[in-house]
Amino acid sequence: MEAILRDQPTFGFGVDSLNPHPPRGIEAVGGKTKESLRGQVMQLCPRVPGVYGMLNRTGELIYVGKSKSLRSRLLSYFADSSSDEKGGRIIESTRAIQWETQPSEFASLLREQQLIRRHSPRWNVQGVPKRQRPVYLCLGRLPAPYFFLSAKAPADCVAIEGPFYGAGRMQRAIDGLNKVFRLRDCSQKQLFHFAEQLQLFDLDHRPGCLRLELDTCLGPCAAACTHEDYQLQVSAAESFLDGFNDEPIIAISEQMKRAAAKQQYELAASARRTLQSLEYVHRKLAILAKARREYTFIYPVNGYDGLNTWYLIHGGEVADVAAEPRTEADYEGLKPKLRQWRAVTKSSIDRGHGPFPHTLALVASWFRRNRDEKRRTFAPENVRRRFRASSLIVARS
Structure with missing residues (x-):
């Protein structure tokens, strides 16, 4: 294989679902x-x-x-x-x-x-030195959801956030989160028995690990809590993912101070590492939460080749895309999609329920690094005004 002819690649990239223009050649x-x-x-x-x-x-x-x-x-x-x-x-x-x-x-x-x-x-x-692999922070796996890491975002979770970087750091974070919220972290093979479950005989369910005795788990495996009690803790964990709950930061910080006061320096050092991991997660969650709250608009992006694009950003995610209309006929043809955009943006978006939830971190990072770009955005209800303004500019040029 001395050379590959142009326009005849050996590997196709595939369809670009976020390209509203004619397919681009390779x-x-x-x-x-x-x-x-x-x-x-x-x-x-x-x-x-x-x-x-x-x-x-x-x-x-x-x-x-x-x-x-x-x-x-x-x-x-x-x-x-x-x-x-x-x-x-x-x-x-x-x-x-x-x-x-x-x-x-x-x-x-x-x-x-x-x-x-x-x-x-x-x-x-994989295999790239000095490169941290991305992982997703997941809350899920019935019947007793808990925090776990995944290289790819699963579809059947209560909540998913990310990507985050540094598997070791993230593992320390989820260990701390499961303990603070008293969620289980055992295998899916573990049998669970909630307190309200009826049984023919009065059985004493033994816990699958020591965490119930250490008071770092509610013990859904040993009928030590009801399903409702456990679900309350899952809801509190969700609020942490939404960026509204700093309970884990406070709890681990206090644990570190108590250990240092008792001269338990190894325990204090371990708590400090966990605290640093949780602070990293909390900072990123706050950034993503801000993007969800504030980033709902149409983002117009000019192409070097004249192929300008309108991206619908909803709840911080890329929700849809359209070629910028150049003529009145283009605008008339785009009206059905624009009506849909206005309807979509009137409702709030739940975490990860958009068509492209994985774009949240990318969008948040883009506007954090390019703050002036947000000034170019406009609300879906201002589309007509935007189109008229851009038409005048084209006409004058």
Whole structure:
């Protein structure tokens, strides 16, 4: 495989569900040496936003990235300064590079996230030195929900937040959360017996672990609580995920102070590590909660190629997308979708119930880093005014 012809990639990225414009083609180059790949990238790759994929000798997609300047980003892999473990090992395994242009940096971010979730390239999710793998903080698993971590967001949970980074740090956080809220953390194979469950004989259900005796679990396995009692604790745990409950921070902080006062320094150090993990989680949850409360609007994004896009942001998530109307006919054709947008934004959004819940952290991060961009947004009810203003600008130009 000395070279791959343009427009004939060995691996398709697939449909872009957040692209309202005509499908964008993929270009690819291939070669047995880094010098060959670099020369083709320099000759063919444009300086525009987009996503790229690295393929190994068998045509497997091993890495996905994005950039606001594809040519500059791809050439950086061949620089001597990029011969570190991550960039160097990726490019050493690469025999072909493909790219797909995007109209904007924001579109590139969304597309990169979509591709990583869809294809799970191994260099994006494992084996990359100094890279922390993303994990989701989940509250679920009936009949007695509890906090646990998952590499991918499960569909059958009470609540899911993330992604968070640092599996070790997050494991300490969920251990602390389950203990503070007195939720179980045992296997799904454990049998549960709530206090209100009827039984023919008066049986003494033994707990599956020591946490009931330590008063860090309500003991749903040993009929030590009712289902209602347990559900109250689950609701309190939900409020923590919503960013409104700092009980775990206070509880672990007090535990650390008590241990230090009693000169139990190892216990105090352990509590301090747990506290630091919980503070990280709480800070991020507060950011996500702020995005849910404040980010409901239409975000217009101009494309370098004139393909402008309107993103409906609802409850901090990308809820829908449409091509910006250029003519009165375009606007008339878009009216049914705009009516739907107005109806959607009038109702509140529950956690993770939008069509693209995984975009919440991306949207929150984008507007935190690009604060001026929020000034360009507008409410769905102001669409007509926005269209008229943009039409006047086009007419004058």
